[in-house]
Amino acid sequence: MNGGMNIGEASAGSGVSAKMIRHYEAIGLIEATRRPNGYRSYGPQDVAVLRFIRHARDLAFPLEDIRRLLALWRDRSRASSDVKQMALAHVAALESKAASLQAVAESLRHLAQHCQGDDRPDCPILAELEGRPELEGKRA
Amino acid sequence: MNGGMNIGEASAGSGVSAKMIRHYEAIGLIEATRRPNGYRSYGPQDVAVLRFIRHARDLAFPLEDIRRLLALWRDRSRASSDVKQMALAHVAALESKAASLQAVAESLRHLAQHCQGDDRPDCPILAELEGRPELEGKRA
DNA sequence: CTTGACCTTCCTATGCTGGGAAGCCCCATC
DNA sequence: GATGGGGCTTCCCAGCATAGGAAGGTCAAG
Incomplete structure:
Protein backbone atom coordinates (compact mmCIF):
# COMPACT_ATOMS: atom_id res chain seq x y z
CA MET A 1 0.00 0.00 0.00
CA ASN A 2 2.25 2.68 -1.26
CA GLY A 3 -0.88 4.75 -1.67
CA GLY A 4 -2.27 4.22 -5.08
CA MET A 5 -5.19 2.46 -6.62
CA ASN A 6 -5.01 0.56 -9.82
CA ILE A 7 -7.35 1.53 -12.58
CA GLY A 8 -9.90 -1.06 -11.54
CA GLU A 9 -10.26 0.37 -8.07
CA ALA A 10 -10.35 3.91 -9.38
CA SER A 11 -13.08 2.81 -11.72
CA ALA A 12 -15.09 1.17 -8.97
CA GLY A 13 -14.60 4.17 -6.75
CA SER A 14 -15.64 6.69 -9.35
CA GLY A 15 -18.19 4.95 -11.46
CA VAL A 16 -16.16 5.60 -14.59
CA SER A 17 -15.24 2.53 -16.62
CA ALA A 18 -11.57 1.68 -16.91
CA LYS A 19 -11.99 1.97 -20.64
CA MET A 20 -13.15 5.54 -20.30
CA ILE A 21 -10.49 6.44 -17.78
CA ARG A 22 -7.83 5.44 -20.29
CA HIS A 23 -9.66 7.33 -22.97
CA TYR A 24 -9.88 10.49 -20.89
CA GLU A 25 -6.18 10.23 -20.36
CA ALA A 26 -5.57 9.71 -24.06
CA ILE A 27 -7.41 12.91 -24.91
CA GLY A 28 -5.60 14.82 -22.22
CA LEU A 29 -8.55 15.32 -19.93
CA ILE A 30 -6.75 13.70 -17.01
CA GLU A 31 -3.30 12.40 -16.25
CA ALA A 32 -2.01 9.41 -14.40
CA THR A 33 1.22 8.49 -12.70
CA ARG A 34 2.61 5.10 -13.49
CA ARG A 35 4.03 2.43 -11.27
CA PRO A 36 7.36 0.87 -12.14
CA ASN A 37 5.51 -1.94 -13.85
CA GLY A 38 3.61 0.39 -16.10
CA TYR A 39 0.32 0.21 -14.25
CA ARG A 40 -1.54 3.45 -13.75
CA SER A 41 -1.82 4.60 -10.16
CA TYR A 42 -4.53 6.83 -8.76
CA GLY A 43 -4.94 8.66 -5.49
CA PRO A 44 -8.12 9.80 -3.82
CA GLN A 45 -7.80 13.17 -5.50
CA ASP A 46 -7.76 11.50 -8.89
CA VAL A 47 -10.85 9.57 -8.04
CA ALA A 48 -12.54 12.81 -7.03
CA VAL A 49 -11.72 14.20 -10.46
CA LEU A 50 -13.16 11.13 -12.11
CA ARG A 51 -16.31 11.46 -10.09
CA PHE A 52 -16.53 15.08 -11.12
CA ILE A 53 -16.27 14.06 -14.73
CA ARG A 54 -18.93 11.43 -14.36
CA HIS A 55 -21.32 13.82 -12.71
CA ALA A 56 -20.77 16.30 -15.48
CA ARG A 57 -21.37 13.58 -18.05
CA ASP A 58 -24.55 12.65 -16.23
CA LEU A 59 -25.58 16.22 -16.86
CA ALA A 60 -24.72 15.62 -20.50
CA PHE A 61 -21.86 18.08 -20.64
CA PRO A 62 -19.69 17.30 -23.65
CA LEU A 63 -16.11 16.42 -22.83
CA GLU A 64 -14.81 19.70 -24.15
CA ASP A 65 -17.06 21.53 -21.74
CA ILE A 66 -15.89 19.28 -18.98
CA ARG A 67 -12.33 20.20 -19.77
CA ARG A 68 -13.19 23.81 -19.06
CA LEU A 69 -15.29 22.93 -16.04
CA LEU A 70 -12.37 21.06 -14.59
CA ALA A 71 -10.15 24.04 -15.11
CA LEU A 72 -12.67 26.24 -13.33
CA TRP A 73 -13.06 23.70 -10.60
CA ARG A 74 -9.35 23.67 -9.94
CA ASP A 75 -9.07 27.43 -10.14
CA ARG A 76 -9.94 28.58 -6.67
CA SER A 77 -10.10 32.15 -7.83
CA ARG A 78 -12.62 31.45 -10.54
CA ALA A 79 -15.68 33.60 -10.91
CA SER A 80 -18.87 31.67 -10.40
CA SER A 81 -20.35 33.65 -13.26
CA ASP A 82 -18.11 31.73 -15.66
CA VAL A 83 -19.48 28.45 -14.44
CA LYS A 84 -23.03 29.69 -14.46
CA GLN A 85 -22.68 30.95 -17.97
CA MET A 86 -21.45 27.59 -19.21
CA ALA A 87 -24.21 25.82 -17.38
CA LEU A 88 -26.92 28.02 -18.78
CA ALA A 89 -25.57 27.78 -22.29
CA HIS A 90 -25.60 24.04 -21.90
CA VAL A 91 -29.12 24.10 -20.55
CA ALA A 92 -30.20 26.07 -23.59
CA ALA A 93 -28.56 23.56 -25.91
CA MET B 1 -30.28 11.77 -72.89
CA ASN B 2 -30.56 8.05 -72.47
CA GLY B 3 -32.68 8.82 -69.43
CA GLY B 4 -30.51 8.94 -66.41
CA MET B 5 -29.31 11.54 -64.01
CA ASN B 6 -25.85 11.66 -62.64
CA ILE B 7 -25.44 11.67 -58.91
CA GLY B 8 -25.29 15.43 -58.78
CA GLU B 9 -28.68 15.86 -60.36
CA ALA B 10 -30.17 13.11 -58.25
CA SER B 11 -28.81 14.91 -55.24
CA ALA B 12 -30.25 18.23 -56.29
CA GLY B 13 -33.55 16.60 -57.09
CA SER B 14 -33.84 14.76 -53.81
CA GLY B 15 -32.13 16.96 -51.29
CA VAL B 16 -29.78 14.15 -50.33
CA SER B 17 -26.08 14.96 -50.61
CA ALA B 18 -24.06 13.02 -53.14
CA LYS B 19 -21.90 11.90 -50.26
CA MET B 20 -24.85 10.37 -48.53
CA ILE B 21 -26.24 8.81 -51.69
CA ARG B 22 -22.99 6.92 -52.12
CA HIS B 23 -23.07 5.98 -48.46
CA TYR B 24 -26.62 4.65 -48.66
CA GLU B 25 -25.53 2.55 -51.56
CA ALA B 26 -22.50 1.31 -49.66
CA ILE B 27 -24.66 0.09 -46.80
CA GLY B 28 -27.10 -1.54 -49.18
CA LEU B 29 -29.99 0.82 -48.58
CA ILE B 30 -30.26 1.66 -52.26
CA GLU B 31 -28.73 0.49 -55.51
CA ALA B 32 -27.56 2.24 -58.61
CA THR B 33 -27.01 1.24 -62.17
CA ARG B 34 -23.78 2.33 -63.74
CA ARG B 35 -23.04 3.91 -67.03
CA PRO B 36 -20.31 2.46 -69.22
CA ASN B 37 -17.93 5.04 -67.85
CA GLY B 38 -18.57 4.03 -64.27
CA TYR B 39 -20.85 6.93 -63.38
CA ARG B 40 -23.94 6.14 -61.35
CA SER B 41 -27.20 6.70 -63.16
CA TYR B 42 -30.52 7.47 -61.53
CA GLY B 43 -34.06 7.56 -62.83
CA PRO B 44 -37.05 9.44 -61.46
CA GLN B 45 -38.01 6.43 -59.40
CA ASP B 46 -34.62 6.42 -57.73
CA VAL B 47 -34.99 10.06 -56.90
CA ALA B 48 -38.36 9.32 -55.35
CA VAL B 49 -36.69 6.74 -53.15
CA LEU B 50 -34.05 9.24 -52.12
CA ARG B 51 -36.72 11.75 -51.26
CA PHE B 52 -38.48 9.12 -49.22
CA ILE B 53 -35.30 8.47 -47.33
CA ARG B 54 -34.73 12.12 -46.69
CA HIS B 55 -38.23 12.64 -45.40
CA ALA B 56 -37.80 9.70 -43.09
CA ARG B 57 -34.49 11.10 -41.87
CA ASP B 58 -36.20 14.41 -41.27
CA LEU B 59 -38.49 12.48 -38.97
CA ALA B 60 -35.36 11.13 -37.32
CA PHE B 61 -35.91 7.54 -38.31
CA PRO B 62 -32.65 5.63 -38.00
CA LEU B 63 -31.40 4.13 -41.24
CA GLU B 64 -32.21 0.62 -40.14
CA ASP B 65 -35.81 1.65 -39.64
CA ILE B 66 -35.76 3.30 -43.02
CA ARG B 67 -34.61 0.08 -44.54
CA ARG B 68 -37.75 -1.56 -43.23
CA LEU B 69 -39.93 1.40 -44.16
CA LEU B 70 -38.67 1.19 -47.70
CA ALA B 71 -39.53 -2.48 -47.82
CA LEU B 72 -43.03 -1.72 -46.59
CA TRP B 73 -43.34 1.14 -49.01
CA ARG B 74 -42.49 -1.09 -51.93
CA ASP B 75 -44.72 -3.90 -50.72
CA ARG B 76 -48.12 -3.00 -52.08
CA SER B 77 -49.73 -5.67 -49.98
CA ARG B 78 -48.29 -4.40 -46.73
CA ALA B 79 -50.51 -3.92 -43.71
CA SER B 80 -50.68 -0.32 -42.58
CA SER B 81 -50.55 -1.61 -39.02
CA ASP B 82 -46.93 -2.57 -39.57
CA VAL B 83 -46.05 0.95 -40.55
CA LYS B 84 -48.07 2.45 -37.77
CA GLN B 85 -46.42 0.22 -35.25
CA MET B 86 -42.96 1.28 -36.35
CA ALA B 87 -43.97 4.91 -36.32
CA LEU B 88 -45.40 4.75 -32.85
CA ALA B 89 -42.42 2.88 -31.51
CA HIS B 90 -40.23 5.56 -32.99
CA VAL B 91 -42.38 8.29 -31.52
CA ALA B 92 -42.01 6.67 -28.12
CA ALA B 93 -38.24 6.53 -28.51
C1' DC C 1 5.05 -23.32 -11.14
C1' DT C 2 0.44 -22.69 -12.46
C1' DT C 3 -3.74 -20.36 -12.40
C1' DG C 4 -6.50 -16.49 -12.68
C1' DA C 5 -7.43 -11.79 -12.03
C1' DC C 6 -5.73 -7.73 -13.33
C1' DC C 7 -3.15 -4.69 -16.14
C1' DT C 8 -1.10 -3.00 -20.76
C1' DT C 9 -1.70 -1.45 -25.83
C1' DC C 10 -3.97 -1.45 -30.22
C1' DC C 11 -7.79 -2.16 -33.40
C1' DT C 12 -12.77 -2.28 -34.34
C1' DA C 13 -17.41 -0.90 -34.09
C1' DT C 14 -21.41 2.01 -33.38
C1' DG C 15 -24.60 6.25 -36.31
C1' DC C 16 -24.59 9.82 -39.47
C1' DT C 17 -22.42 13.19 -41.87
C1' DG C 18 -18.82 16.10 -43.84
C1' DG C 19 -14.13 17.23 -45.74
C1' DG C 20 -10.59 16.41 -48.69
C1' DA C 21 -7.10 14.16 -51.82
C1' DA C 22 -5.81 11.81 -56.12
C1' DG C 23 -7.24 10.68 -60.37
C1' DC C 24 -10.50 9.80 -64.38
C1' DC C 25 -14.24 11.58 -67.74
C1' DC C 26 -16.42 14.65 -70.61
C1' DC C 27 -17.71 18.88 -72.84
C1' DA C 28 -16.94 23.46 -74.42
C1' DT C 29 -14.02 26.72 -75.91
C1' DC C 30 -9.93 28.36 -78.18
C1' DG D 1 -6.05 19.24 -81.15
C1' DA D 2 -5.17 20.95 -76.75
C1' DT D 3 -6.61 22.98 -72.56
C1' DG D 4 -9.55 24.13 -68.69
C1' DG D 5 -12.99 23.28 -65.50
C1' DG D 6 -16.56 20.88 -63.44
C1' DG D 7 -18.34 16.56 -62.47
C1' DC D 8 -17.47 11.94 -61.36
C1' DT D 9 -14.79 8.03 -59.07
C1' DT D 10 -12.57 5.83 -54.84
C1' DC D 11 -10.41 5.96 -50.39
C1' DC D 12 -9.07 7.97 -45.98
C1' DC D 13 -10.02 10.88 -41.93
C1' DA D 14 -12.83 13.53 -38.64
C1' DG D 15 -16.18 13.93 -34.97
C1' DC D 16 -19.04 12.30 -30.40
C1' DA D 17 -18.65 8.88 -26.44
C1' DT D 18 -18.58 4.38 -25.52
C1' DA D 19 -17.85 -0.67 -25.71
C1' DG D 20 -15.76 -5.06 -27.29
C1' DG D 21 -12.01 -7.89 -28.04
C1' DA D 22 -7.26 -9.69 -29.05
C1' DA D 23 -2.54 -10.40 -27.61
C1' DG D 24 0.46 -10.02 -24.13
C1' DG D 25 2.74 -8.56 -19.45
C1' DT D 26 2.39 -8.80 -14.10
C1' DC D 27 1.40 -10.18 -9.80
C1' DA D 28 -0.39 -12.71 -5.83
C1' DA D 29 -2.29 -16.80 -4.07
C1' DG D 30 -2.28 -21.71 -4.10
Whole structure:
Protein backbone atom coordinates (compact mmCIF):
# COMPACT_ATOMS: atom_id res chain seq x y z
CA MET A 1 0.00 0.00 0.00
CA ASN A 2 2.25 2.68 -1.26
CA GLY A 3 -0.88 4.75 -1.67
CA GLY A 4 -2.27 4.22 -5.08
CA MET A 5 -5.19 2.46 -6.62
CA ASN A 6 -5.01 0.56 -9.82
CA ILE A 7 -7.35 1.53 -12.58
CA GLY A 8 -9.90 -1.06 -11.54
CA GLU A 9 -10.26 0.37 -8.07
CA ALA A 10 -10.35 3.91 -9.38
CA SER A 11 -13.08 2.81 -11.72
CA ALA A 12 -15.09 1.17 -8.97
CA GLY A 13 -14.60 4.17 -6.75
CA SER A 14 -15.64 6.69 -9.35
CA GLY A 15 -18.19 4.95 -11.46
CA VAL A 16 -16.16 5.60 -14.59
CA SER A 17 -15.24 2.53 -16.62
CA ALA A 18 -11.57 1.68 -16.91
CA LYS A 19 -11.99 1.97 -20.64
CA MET A 20 -13.15 5.54 -20.30
CA ILE A 21 -10.49 6.44 -17.78
CA ARG A 22 -7.83 5.44 -20.29
CA HIS A 23 -9.66 7.33 -22.97
CA TYR A 24 -9.88 10.49 -20.89
CA GLU A 25 -6.18 10.23 -20.36
CA ALA A 26 -5.57 9.71 -24.06
CA ILE A 27 -7.41 12.91 -24.91
CA GLY A 28 -5.60 14.82 -22.22
CA LEU A 29 -8.55 15.32 -19.93
CA ILE A 30 -6.75 13.70 -17.01
CA GLU A 31 -3.30 12.40 -16.25
CA ALA A 32 -2.01 9.41 -14.40
CA THR A 33 1.22 8.49 -12.70
CA ARG A 34 2.61 5.10 -13.49
CA ARG A 35 4.03 2.43 -11.27
CA PRO A 36 7.36 0.87 -12.14
CA ASN A 37 5.51 -1.94 -13.85
CA GLY A 38 3.61 0.39 -16.10
CA TYR A 39 0.32 0.21 -14.25
CA ARG A 40 -1.54 3.45 -13.75
CA SER A 41 -1.82 4.60 -10.16
CA TYR A 42 -4.53 6.83 -8.76
CA GLY A 43 -4.94 8.66 -5.49
CA PRO A 44 -8.12 9.80 -3.82
CA GLN A 45 -7.80 13.17 -5.50
CA ASP A 46 -7.76 11.50 -8.89
CA VAL A 47 -10.85 9.57 -8.04
CA ALA A 48 -12.54 12.81 -7.03
CA VAL A 49 -11.72 14.20 -10.46
CA LEU A 50 -13.16 11.13 -12.11
CA ARG A 51 -16.31 11.46 -10.09
CA PHE A 52 -16.53 15.08 -11.12
CA ILE A 53 -16.27 14.06 -14.73
CA ARG A 54 -18.93 11.43 -14.36
CA HIS A 55 -21.32 13.82 -12.71
CA ALA A 56 -20.77 16.30 -15.48
CA ARG A 57 -21.37 13.58 -18.05
CA ASP A 58 -24.55 12.65 -16.23
CA LEU A 59 -25.58 16.22 -16.86
CA ALA A 60 -24.72 15.62 -20.50
CA PHE A 61 -21.86 18.08 -20.64
CA PRO A 62 -19.69 17.30 -23.65
CA LEU A 63 -16.11 16.42 -22.83
CA GLU A 64 -14.81 19.70 -24.15
CA ASP A 65 -17.06 21.53 -21.74
CA ILE A 66 -15.89 19.28 -18.98
CA ARG A 67 -12.33 20.20 -19.77
CA ARG A 68 -13.19 23.81 -19.06
CA LEU A 69 -15.29 22.93 -16.04
CA LEU A 70 -12.37 21.06 -14.59
CA ALA A 71 -10.15 24.04 -15.11
CA LEU A 72 -12.67 26.24 -13.33
CA TRP A 73 -13.06 23.70 -10.60
CA ARG A 74 -9.35 23.67 -9.94
CA ASP A 75 -9.07 27.43 -10.14
CA ARG A 76 -9.94 28.58 -6.67
CA SER A 77 -10.10 32.15 -7.83
CA ARG A 78 -12.62 31.45 -10.54
CA ALA A 79 -15.68 33.60 -10.91
CA SER A 80 -18.87 31.67 -10.40
CA SER A 81 -20.35 33.65 -13.26
CA ASP A 82 -18.11 31.73 -15.66
CA VAL A 83 -19.48 28.45 -14.44
CA LYS A 84 -23.03 29.69 -14.46
CA GLN A 85 -22.68 30.95 -17.97
CA MET A 86 -21.45 27.59 -19.21
CA ALA A 87 -24.21 25.82 -17.38
CA LEU A 88 -26.92 28.02 -18.78
CA ALA A 89 -25.57 27.78 -22.29
CA HIS A 90 -25.60 24.04 -21.90
CA VAL A 91 -29.12 24.10 -20.55
CA ALA A 92 -30.20 26.07 -23.59
CA ALA A 93 -28.56 23.56 -25.91
CA LEU A 94 -30.22 20.67 -24.14
CA GLU A 95 -33.62 22.26 -24.20
CA SER A 96 -33.31 23.13 -27.83
CA LYS A 97 -32.40 19.58 -28.67
CA ALA A 98 -35.22 18.27 -26.54
CA ALA A 99 -37.66 20.62 -28.17
CA SER A 100 -36.73 19.63 -31.68
CA LEU A 101 -37.00 15.94 -30.83
CA GLN A 102 -40.34 16.61 -29.27
CA ALA A 103 -41.48 18.51 -32.33
CA VAL A 104 -40.52 15.68 -34.63
CA ALA A 105 -42.24 13.17 -32.37
CA GLU A 106 -45.28 15.37 -32.40
CA SER A 107 -45.60 15.55 -36.14
CA LEU A 108 -44.99 11.86 -36.56
CA ARG A 109 -47.59 11.12 -33.94
CA HIS A 110 -50.08 13.20 -35.88
CA LEU A 111 -49.31 11.26 -39.00
CA ALA A 112 -49.75 7.98 -37.21
CA GLN A 113 -53.02 9.16 -35.80
CA HIS A 114 -54.49 9.23 -39.26
CA CYS A 115 -53.26 5.79 -40.10
CA GLN A 116 -55.87 3.09 -39.76
CA GLY A 117 -53.33 0.54 -38.65
CA ASP A 118 -55.23 -2.40 -40.03
CA ASP A 119 -54.61 -5.04 -42.68
CA ARG A 120 -55.10 -2.66 -45.54
CA PRO A 121 -52.10 -1.10 -47.24
CA ASP A 122 -53.32 2.51 -47.24
CA CYS A 123 -51.05 4.49 -45.03
CA PRO A 124 -50.75 8.27 -44.71
CA ILE A 125 -47.39 7.87 -43.06
CA LEU A 126 -45.86 6.30 -46.13
CA ALA A 127 -47.75 8.76 -48.28
CA GLU A 128 -46.18 11.60 -46.39
CA LEU A 129 -42.71 10.11 -46.63
CA GLU A 130 -43.23 9.66 -50.32
CA GLY A 131 -44.21 13.29 -50.44
CA ARG A 132 -44.77 15.59 -53.31
CA PRO A 133 -41.66 16.67 -55.19
CA GLU A 134 -41.72 19.91 -53.25
CA LEU A 135 -39.02 21.49 -55.32
CA GLU A 136 -37.03 21.70 -52.18
CA GLY A 137 -33.53 22.80 -52.86
CA LYS A 138 -31.52 23.11 -49.72
CA ARG A 139 -31.34 20.86 -46.74
CA ALA A 140 -30.09 21.79 -43.32
CA MET B 1 -30.28 11.77 -72.89
CA ASN B 2 -30.56 8.05 -72.47
CA GLY B 3 -32.68 8.82 -69.43
CA GLY B 4 -30.51 8.94 -66.41
CA MET B 5 -29.31 11.54 -64.01
CA ASN B 6 -25.85 11.66 -62.64
CA ILE B 7 -25.44 11.67 -58.91
CA GLY B 8 -25.29 15.43 -58.78
CA GLU B 9 -28.68 15.86 -60.36
CA ALA B 10 -30.17 13.11 -58.25
CA SER B 11 -28.81 14.91 -55.24
CA ALA B 12 -30.25 18.23 -56.29
CA GLY B 13 -33.55 16.60 -57.09
CA SER B 14 -33.84 14.76 -53.81
CA GLY B 15 -32.13 16.96 -51.29
CA VAL B 16 -29.78 14.15 -50.33
CA SER B 17 -26.08 14.96 -50.61
CA ALA B 18 -24.06 13.02 -53.14
CA LYS B 19 -21.90 11.90 -50.26
CA MET B 20 -24.85 10.37 -48.53
CA ILE B 21 -26.24 8.81 -51.69
CA ARG B 22 -22.99 6.92 -52.12
CA HIS B 23 -23.07 5.98 -48.46
CA TYR B 24 -26.62 4.65 -48.66
CA GLU B 25 -25.53 2.55 -51.56
CA ALA B 26 -22.50 1.31 -49.66
CA ILE B 27 -24.66 0.09 -46.80
CA GLY B 28 -27.10 -1.54 -49.18
CA LEU B 29 -29.99 0.82 -48.58
CA ILE B 30 -30.26 1.66 -52.26
CA GLU B 31 -28.73 0.49 -55.51
CA ALA B 32 -27.56 2.24 -58.61
CA THR B 33 -27.01 1.24 -62.17
CA ARG B 34 -23.78 2.33 -63.74
CA ARG B 35 -23.04 3.91 -67.03
CA PRO B 36 -20.31 2.46 -69.22
CA ASN B 37 -17.93 5.04 -67.85
CA GLY B 38 -18.57 4.03 -64.27
CA TYR B 39 -20.85 6.93 -63.38
CA ARG B 40 -23.94 6.14 -61.35
CA SER B 41 -27.20 6.70 -63.16
CA TYR B 42 -30.52 7.47 -61.53
CA GLY B 43 -34.06 7.56 -62.83
CA PRO B 44 -37.05 9.44 -61.46
CA GLN B 45 -38.01 6.43 -59.40
CA ASP B 46 -34.62 6.42 -57.73
CA VAL B 47 -34.99 10.06 -56.90
CA ALA B 48 -38.36 9.32 -55.35
CA VAL B 49 -36.69 6.74 -53.15
CA LEU B 50 -34.05 9.24 -52.12
CA ARG B 51 -36.72 11.75 -51.26
CA PHE B 52 -38.48 9.12 -49.22
CA ILE B 53 -35.30 8.47 -47.33
CA ARG B 54 -34.73 12.12 -46.69
CA HIS B 55 -38.23 12.64 -45.40
CA ALA B 56 -37.80 9.70 -43.09
CA ARG B 57 -34.49 11.10 -41.87
CA ASP B 58 -36.20 14.41 -41.27
CA LEU B 59 -38.49 12.48 -38.97
CA ALA B 60 -35.36 11.13 -37.32
CA PHE B 61 -35.91 7.54 -38.31
CA PRO B 62 -32.65 5.63 -38.00
CA LEU B 63 -31.40 4.13 -41.24
CA GLU B 64 -32.21 0.62 -40.14
CA ASP B 65 -35.81 1.65 -39.64
CA ILE B 66 -35.76 3.30 -43.02
CA ARG B 67 -34.61 0.08 -44.54
CA ARG B 68 -37.75 -1.56 -43.23
CA LEU B 69 -39.93 1.40 -44.16
CA LEU B 70 -38.67 1.19 -47.70
CA ALA B 71 -39.53 -2.48 -47.82
CA LEU B 72 -43.03 -1.72 -46.59
CA TRP B 73 -43.34 1.14 -49.01
CA ARG B 74 -42.49 -1.09 -51.93
CA ASP B 75 -44.72 -3.90 -50.72
CA ARG B 76 -48.12 -3.00 -52.08
CA SER B 77 -49.73 -5.67 -49.98
CA ARG B 78 -48.29 -4.40 -46.73
CA ALA B 79 -50.51 -3.92 -43.71
CA SER B 80 -50.68 -0.32 -42.58
CA SER B 81 -50.55 -1.61 -39.02
CA ASP B 82 -46.93 -2.57 -39.57
CA VAL B 83 -46.05 0.95 -40.55
CA LYS B 84 -48.07 2.45 -37.77
CA GLN B 85 -46.42 0.22 -35.25
CA MET B 86 -42.96 1.28 -36.35
CA ALA B 87 -43.97 4.91 -36.32
CA LEU B 88 -45.40 4.75 -32.85
CA ALA B 89 -42.42 2.88 -31.51
CA HIS B 90 -40.23 5.56 -32.99
CA VAL B 91 -42.38 8.29 -31.52
CA ALA B 92 -42.01 6.67 -28.12
CA ALA B 93 -38.24 6.53 -28.51
CA LEU B 94 -38.09 10.17 -29.55
CA GLU B 95 -40.25 11.31 -26.70
CA SER B 96 -38.28 9.31 -24.23
CA LYS B 97 -35.06 10.85 -25.45
CA ALA B 98 -36.59 14.30 -25.40
CA ALA B 99 -37.89 13.77 -21.91
CA SER B 100 -34.55 12.67 -20.55
CA LEU B 101 -32.80 15.63 -22.13
CA GLN B 102 -35.43 17.89 -20.69
CA ALA B 103 -35.01 16.32 -17.27
CA VAL B 104 -31.27 16.84 -17.34
CA ALA B 105 -31.72 20.41 -18.47
CA GLU B 106 -34.19 20.91 -15.71
CA SER B 107 -31.91 19.77 -12.95
CA LEU B 108 -28.99 21.73 -14.28
CA ARG B 109 -31.15 24.80 -14.51
CA HIS B 110 -32.07 24.38 -10.87
CA LEU B 111 -28.44 24.15 -9.94
CA ALA B 112 -27.62 27.25 -11.90
CA GLN B 113 -30.46 29.07 -10.28
CA HIS B 114 -28.69 28.82 -6.96
CA CYS B 115 -25.45 30.06 -8.34
CA GLN B 116 -24.77 33.71 -7.69
CA GLY B 117 -22.98 34.14 -10.94
CA ASP B 118 -20.76 36.92 -9.72
CA ASP B 119 -17.04 37.40 -9.22
CA ARG B 120 -16.85 35.17 -6.22
CA PRO B 121 -15.73 31.59 -6.59
CA ASP B 122 -18.53 29.94 -4.60
CA CYS B 123 -20.55 27.86 -6.97
CA PRO B 124 -23.16 25.24 -6.14
CA ILE B 125 -22.84 23.84 -9.63
CA LEU B 126 -19.24 22.86 -9.13
CA ALA B 127 -20.07 21.74 -5.63
CA GLU B 128 -22.69 19.41 -7.03
CA LEU B 129 -20.37 18.05 -9.68
CA GLU B 130 -17.78 17.45 -7.02
CA GLY B 131 -20.46 15.63 -5.10
CA ARG B 132 -20.28 13.48 -2.07
CA PRO B 133 -18.62 10.11 -2.54
CA GLU B 134 -22.09 8.55 -2.76
CA LEU B 135 -20.83 5.01 -2.70
CA GLU B 136 -22.38 4.62 -6.08
CA GLY B 137 -21.46 1.35 -7.63
CA LYS B 138 -23.00 0.88 -11.00
CA ARG B 139 -23.47 3.30 -13.85
CA ALA B 140 -25.89 2.92 -16.70
C1' DC C 1 5.05 -23.32 -11.14
C1' DT C 2 0.44 -22.69 -12.46
C1' DT C 3 -3.74 -20.36 -12.40
C1' DG C 4 -6.50 -16.49 -12.68
C1' DA C 5 -7.43 -11.79 -12.03
C1' DC C 6 -5.73 -7.73 -13.33
C1' DC C 7 -3.15 -4.69 -16.14
C1' DT C 8 -1.10 -3.00 -20.76
C1' DT C 9 -1.70 -1.45 -25.83
C1' DC C 10 -3.97 -1.45 -30.22
C1' DC C 11 -7.79 -2.16 -33.40
C1' DT C 12 -12.77 -2.28 -34.34
C1' DA C 13 -17.41 -0.90 -34.09
C1' DT C 14 -21.41 2.01 -33.38
C1' DG C 15 -24.60 6.25 -36.31
C1' DC C 16 -24.59 9.82 -39.47
C1' DT C 17 -22.42 13.19 -41.87
C1' DG C 18 -18.82 16.10 -43.84
C1' DG C 19 -14.13 17.23 -45.74
C1' DG C 20 -10.59 16.41 -48.69
C1' DA C 21 -7.10 14.16 -51.82
C1' DA C 22 -5.81 11.81 -56.12
C1' DG C 23 -7.24 10.68 -60.37
C1' DC C 24 -10.50 9.80 -64.38
C1' DC C 25 -14.24 11.58 -67.74
C1' DC C 26 -16.42 14.65 -70.61
C1' DC C 27 -17.71 18.88 -72.84
C1' DA C 28 -16.94 23.46 -74.42
C1' DT C 29 -14.02 26.72 -75.91
C1' DC C 30 -9.93 28.36 -78.18
C1' DG D 1 -6.05 19.24 -81.15
C1' DA D 2 -5.17 20.95 -76.75
C1' DT D 3 -6.61 22.98 -72.56
C1' DG D 4 -9.55 24.13 -68.69
C1' DG D 5 -12.99 23.28 -65.50
C1' DG D 6 -16.56 20.88 -63.44
C1' DG D 7 -18.34 16.56 -62.47
C1' DC D 8 -17.47 11.94 -61.36
C1' DT D 9 -14.79 8.03 -59.07
C1' DT D 10 -12.57 5.83 -54.84
C1' DC D 11 -10.41 5.96 -50.39
C1' DC D 12 -9.07 7.97 -45.98
C1' DC D 13 -10.02 10.88 -41.93
C1' DA D 14 -12.83 13.53 -38.64
C1' DG D 15 -16.18 13.93 -34.97
C1' DC D 16 -19.04 12.30 -30.40
C1' DA D 17 -18.65 8.88 -26.44
C1' DT D 18 -18.58 4.38 -25.52
C1' DA D 19 -17.85 -0.67 -25.71
C1' DG D 20 -15.76 -5.06 -27.29
C1' DG D 21 -12.01 -7.89 -28.04
C1' DA D 22 -7.26 -9.69 -29.05
C1' DA D 23 -2.54 -10.40 -27.61
C1' DG D 24 0.46 -10.02 -24.13
C1' DG D 25 2.74 -8.56 -19.45
C1' DT D 26 2.39 -8.80 -14.10
C1' DC D 27 1.40 -10.18 -9.80
C1' DA D 28 -0.39 -12.71 -5.83
C1' DA D 29 -2.29 -16.80 -4.07
C1' DG D 30 -2.28 -21.71 -4.10
